[in-house]
Amino acid sequence: MMKEDINLRLKNVEGHIRGIERMVDDGVYCIDIIRQIQAAQAALSKISSAILDNHLNSCVITAIRGDDPSERERVINEIHELFDKTNRSY
Numbered sequence: 001m002m003k004e005d006i007n008l009r010l011k012n013v014e015g016h017i018r019g020i021e022r023m024v025d026d027g028v029y030c031i032d033i034i035r036q037i038q039a040a041q042a043a044l045s046k047i048s049s050a051i052l053d054n055h056l057n058s059c060v061i062t063a064i065r066g067d068d069p070s071e072r073e074r075v076i077n078e079i080h081e082l083f084d085k086t087n088r089s090y
Contacts, residue, residue, distance in 0.1 A: 001050035001054065005050075006047055006050060009046070010047060012043065013047070016039065016043065017040060020033060020036050020037060023036060052082075056079075059075065060075050060076075060079070063075040
């Protein structure tokens with residue numbers, strides 16, 4: 001996913017969040033608000049996945065193919081920490 005695509009998706013999520021704020025202000029039924037929050041979370045998750053995919057296919061591959069073993073270890077640890085943090089939040 002290109003930078004422009006990611007920015008467009010982020011703008012869409014931003015609009016979605018504003019809509020959720022209006023729903024809260026207007027006293028919309030709680031379950032409807034939760035559904036909209038879940039939709040925004042799903043959209044953010046897709047963006048996150050696309051950014052991670054880009055990172056793996058650029059920065060990580062460059063580090064792994066490089067001559068610096070400490071850089072290889074650093075990017076692998078970075079990914080490991082990211083997954084650890086993600087798993088702890090659930």
